[in-house]
Amino acid sequence: EDQVTQSPEALRLQEGESSSLNCSYTVSGLRGLFWYRQDPGKGPEFLFTLYSAGEEKEKERLKATLTKKESFLHITAPKPEDSATYLCAVQAIPDYKLSFGAGTTVTVRA
Amino acid sequence: KAGVTQTPRYLIKTRGQQVTLSCSPISGHRSVSWYQQTPGQGLQFLFEYFSETQRNKGNFPGRFSGRQFSNSRSEMNVSTLELGDSALYLCASKAQGAHEQFFGPGTRLTVL
Numbered sequence: 297e298d299q300v301t302q303s304p305e306a307l308r309l310q311e312g313e314s315s316s317l318n319c320s321y322t323v324s325g326l327r328g329l330f331w332y333r334q335d336p337g338k339g340p341e342f343l344f345t346l347y348s349a350g351e352e353k354e355k356e357r358l359k360a361t362l363t364k365k366e367s368f369l370h371i372t373a374p375k376p377e378d379s380a381t382y383l384c385a386v387q388a389i390p391d392y393k394l395s396f397g398a399g400t401t402v403t404v405r406a
Numbered sequence: 407k408a409g410v411t412q413t414p415r416y417l418i419k420t421r422g423q424q425v426t427l428s429c430s431p432i433s434g435h436r437s438v439s440w441y442q443q444t445p446g447q448g449l450q451f452l453f454e455y456f457s458e459t460q461r462n463k464g465n466f467p468g469r470f471s472g473r474q475f476s477n478s479r480s481e482m483n484v485s486t487l488e489l490g491d492s493a494l495y496l497c498a499s500k501a502q503g504a505h506e507q508f509f510g511p512g513t514r515l516t517v518l
Contacts, residue, residue, distance in 0.1 A: 328505045339410075339496050339509035340449075383449065387505060393439065393462050394498075394507060396449040 298323045298388050302397035309404045312373050317400045319384030320366040327387040329367050330394065331360050334381045343382075374404045407433060410499050410510035418516045424485040427513045431478050431499030437461075438480040439507060440472060443494040452495075455480055484515075492517045 299322040309315055321329065328347050332340035344353040346362035353360045357378060359370040369382055381401045385394040411430045419425050431438050440452040451464040455474035472482040478499075484491055494514050498507035 330506065332509075337514075339498075339511045342506050342508055345506055385449075391462055392437065392500065392505070392507075393451040393454060393464065394441075394449075395451070398448045 298386055298395040300384055300386055300395055300397035302382075302384050302400050304400060305398065306401045307403070309371070309374050309402065311375060311404055311406050314370070314372045314374070316371070317369040317382055317384075317402070318366060319369070319397055321384075321386050322365075323386050323388045323395075325389040327389045327391075329362055330385045330387065331358075331367070331369055332383040332385065334383055334399070340383055371402065374402070376404045376406050378402065379404045410497055410508055412495075412497050412510040412513050414513060415511065416514045416516075418518065419487050420518050421487055421489060423487050424483060425487060425515060426481055426483045427495055427497075427515075429480045429482075429497030429499075429510060431480070431497075432501075432508060435499035435501050435508075436478050437500040437502070437507075438474055438478065439498045439500070440480070440482050441496045441498065442466075443496055443512070444492075449496070452482065487517045489517050491515065 303318045331343040334340045344360040349364045381399040383399045385396045413428045437456045439454040443449045454462040458474045469485045474480045494512045496512045498509045500507045
């Protein structure tokens with residue numbers, strides 16, 4: 297069965313203090329690894345898809361990377377508006393269902 | 407382009423009742439998936455529909471069912487509600503040939 301573990305559970309950062317979130321996964325055949333952002337009371341918002349080890353994607357202050365066993369979401373010089381829960385999910389061949397980790401809740405203080 | 411819409415946004419039901427939730431996917435998307443989100447279990451896959459056919463199903467009891475219409479809109483039904491069914495129910499749609507799923511705002515179901 298696909299397993300996704302995210303760490304840490306919670307992260308408190310000062311504005312401008314860069315950090316990384318970890319997502320380790322076990323899947324029989326990876327179709328893709330996805331990062332989402334979720335604000336309280338809202339649905340997850342798509343951020344990135346990564347397909348193969350060594351791949352990197354960037355969007356504003358966020359950068360996602362992928363190895364054969366884990367993915368990292370780097371937050372560079374975060375702002376208070378980056379506060380959210382970040383979810384990692386995997387999709388295993390041949391399915392399209394997403395298996396999610398429990399998420400990392402990031403709080404950025406001004 | 408309009409996003410995924412879900413109705414209603416909030417529902418309060420009592421144990422033993424049944425409920426129907428609705429999802430309209432992004433225009434042109436034919437795949438619709440449903441997920442349940444709770445504080446204890448996180449996001450869990452319920453089922454996926456594509457072209458009116460259930461393509462995949464998660465590990466939920468038969469009380470949870472769904473269907474998809476010819477216009478790709480989808481409904482999910484939960485019968486004989488239990489307190490543990492209280493959750494945020496999320497719908498996501500996907501374009502054919504793509505892998506990314508785009509989520510709606512969810513329906514918050516409270517079972518009393």
